[in-house]
Amino acid sequence: MKTGIVWFRQDLRLSDNPALRAACKECDLIVPLFVAEPGSQSVANLGAASKVWLHHSLRALKDSLEARGSTLLFLEGDAEELIAAVAQFFKADALYWNRCYDPAAIKRDKKIKKQLQQLNPKSFNALxxxxxxxxxxxxxxxxxxxxxxxxxxxxxxxxxxPLAAPSTIACSEQIRGLVNSRQKSRQKKLPLKHLDQLSLLPKLTWHEPMMSGWTAGxxxxxxxxxxxxxxxxxxxxxxxxxxxxxxxxxxxxxxxxxxxxxxxxxxxxxxxxxxxxxxxxxxxxxxxxxxxxxxxxxxxxxFPHTITKPLNEKFANFPWESRYGKHLRAWQTGQTGVPIVDAGMRQLYATGWMHNRVRMIVGSYLVKNLLIPWQEGERWFRDTLLDADLASNVMGWQWVAGSGADAAPYFRVFNPVLQGEKFDAKAEYVKQWVPELRNVELRYIHKPWELTSAQKRSLNYPEPLVDLKQSRQRALMSYDRIK
Ligand SMILES: Cc1cc2nc3c(=O)[nH]c(=O)nc-3n(C[C@H](O)[C@H](O)[C@H](O)COP(=O)(O)OP(=O)(O)OC[C@H]3O[C@@H](n4cnc5c(N)ncnc54)[C@H](O)[C@@H]3O)c2cc1C
CATH class of the missing domain: 1.25.40.80 (Serine Threonine Protein Phosphatase 5, Tetratricopeptide repeat)
Incomplete structure (x- = not known):
């Protein structure tokens, strides 16, 4: 009787899951497992929006496994220690996972491969x-x-x-029973958690409207x-x-x-x-x-160092603004006074997603017009985007900042007014997310600062944080200092 552990990570599915498939082929019993780990790049470091999605995605995965006669074990803590404990508890012979590519995960996986050699760990590409x-x-x-x-x-x-999902996943009564019981005795040997105990959902219910347009899983x-x-x-x-x-x-x-x-x-x-x-x-x-x-x-x-450092080294000495707290907060909350930027930031906060074109516009505004380091934008997106992904987010921000691979040249500063007029010509997007501007004449809606003082007073919409022309000039002068 061969027992194999399948360790789920960024592969929360049954179809085209090579680790699961190999385990089903080679083992008589499967122990499906998810570990919420502390530390960088792991669950503990996920943004608030990502955690919410993960919660729903794990529930969907557990339901799918249960529909095939199996279940999903949840543990919280150090993956190496916990997998060793699970292996001992179930007398497992084998360990399977699909690969992750961020530097912290690579380091952890290499260590686990070495330390748990007796389980002959096998890894696959699924991501x-x-x-x-x-x-x-x-x-x-x-x-x-x-x-x-x-x-x-x-x-x-x-x-x-792609591989088909296994039609059944061999699981023992012992495994299913453990998951469903709240017995204290099993807790001593195996500190299993229930999904709700992983604390992925926040106490406040802000996440409920955010998830209403999505189906995780x-x-x-x-x-x-x-x-x-x-x-x-x-x-x-x-x-x-x-x-x-x-x-x-x-x-x-x-x-x-x-x-x-x-x-x-x-x-x-x-x-x-x-x-x-x-x-x-x-x-x-x-x-x-x-x-x-x-x-x-x-x-x-x-280039794993690009998580925090510019790929193009000359940007290491870029003269960013040093006291930018107020401007950063205005950007995060969609109160910059630039309609398309505010629309994007409000869409992000409300739905956990922002349109790609607008990600580029709000990014350019942050790093070029406000001269705020791209890492601040990357951090905010990481916390608020449902799709926050280390690889794509870092590449996106370095691209916007001009410091990354195939990057937009630094001197090409997006003009948010022209971008708005081109890609939101009827201002439908701005009107949806910035309702204060719904009644503004179309020719002013992407530049409400050109309205008369009396008209502006009636809007209850902020004046722009910076002048677009002057801040563009300042960005170009800053760039001249490093090029
Ligand atoms: C500053 C900035 C930050 C970003 N951060 C993220 C992030 O954290 N996570 C993320 O998944 N994407 C990120 N993107 C890329 C892109 O904005 C999103 O992938 C896209 O908007 C997701 O919507 P979609 O699935 O409808 O994409 P679609 O347009 O339907 O594209 C299909 C798929 O292709 C991939 N894709 C599309 N554009 C890109 C791109 N520019 N870079 C990498 N992959 C891409 C995505 O997986 C996407 O689901 C970022 C872009 C910028 C400019």
Whole structure:
């Protein structure tokens, strides 16, 4: 009788889960496990919004496992110690997991592989379509520019066929009984927790409206992908930049938590077509975006220091503003006086998500017009985005700041008024999130500071924190000091 532990991490699904699949093939009994760990990059360090999603995603995973005759054990603490305790308790012979790529997880996993050799730990790729070490330049170094990376990747798309979910997952009465009991005796040997005891949900109920538009978990992910492919994929190129239109997939959080695999995304997107060259324009653009995510993972893997430090070293001495608390707070709460920026920041706070075009606009405003270090923006997004993802968030912020891979040149400062007029031409997005401006004439809505004093007084909307022209000039002068 062989017993295998499957340690779930960023792979909260049953379909196309190679670790689970291998365990089901090689073992007679499976112990599915989730560990809430303290420390950096782990549950303890997740942002508040991510924790909420994780709670719902774990519940969905537990339900799916139970529907197949199994269950999910929850533990809290040091993963190595707890996995050793679980292995001893169930007399397990084997350990399976799917890989994570952030430096802290890599370090932890290497240590566990060494320390728990008796379990012959096996790891698999489930989070990406391709391992980051497989796509490098001819000289063996990592890509820093997207287009050649994309060209190199197109050859291997769609990749392997996704694995089906196991129809049953062998589980013993002992395992199920343990999860369902609240016996003190089992707590001594194995400090199992109930999902609610992991404290992922905050005490206040702010998260309930935030989650109302989302369905965490594998089924929600599949439905989201199917609906997007059916309704929006072909028009993706046309509408992906319009924040008032639901033109993007909204798959990012599902992908982050591994509720759906990128292999499945590509397999369904291609739908029998040979490769990406056969996709229509919208689908092709979407495929590229999904590979941007893999590019971000490649950068994180090859340049892990970029989590906190600029990839382009000359930005290490960039003369950021030093006393920016008030401006940062105004940005976070959507009170900058720049309508499209405030709309984005309020959408983020209310829904845990912000449209990509607006992420670029609010990012540029923070680092260029307010001269606030990109790390502050990265931190706020990490706390408030449901899809907060170390790789994509760091790459996004370094791109905005001009210090990252394939970055927007620093001297290209987004003008939020022109961006608003171009991508929110009828101001539908601004009107939705900044209701104070609903009755403002369209020609002023993206620049309400041009209204008369009397009109402005009636709005109850803040004056801009900084003058856009002057702050742009100041940003360019700051850049001149490091270039
Ligand atoms: C400053 C900044 C911070 C960001 N932080 C994050 C983050 O923490 N987590 C995150 O998933 N994305 C992040 N992004 C990228 C992008 O904004 C989101 O992935 C996208 O808005 C999610 O919406 P969607 O699923 O509808 O995307 P779609 O447009 O439907 O794209 C499909 C998928 O491709 C991937 N993708 C798309 N654009 C990018 C991109 N620029 N970089 C990396 N992957 C991409 C995502 O997985 C996305 O789900 C950030 C972008 C910026 C500019």
């Amino acid at each position: 990406l379509n391709e391992e980051p070490w497989n796509t490098v330049k001819a000289d063996g170094t990592a890509y820093k520019v997207f287009t050649p990376y994309w060209n190199a990747r197109t050859k291997s798309l769609p990749g392997e066929k 594998e089924n929600g992910a599949k439905r989201t992908l199917d609906a997007f492919l059916k309704k929006n994929a072909s028009d993706y190129k046309q509408y992906r930049d319009i924040p008032s239109v639901d033109g993007t997939s909204r798959l990012s959080t599902h992908l982050h938590f591994g509720e759906i695999s990128p292999r499945t995304v590509f397999y369904k997107l291609l739908n029998g077509r040979r490769d990406v060259s056969e996709l229509n324009e919208g689908e092709h653009t979407f495929a590229k975006e999904v590979i941007w995510r893999e590019f971000a993972y490649s950068l994180l893997f090859h």
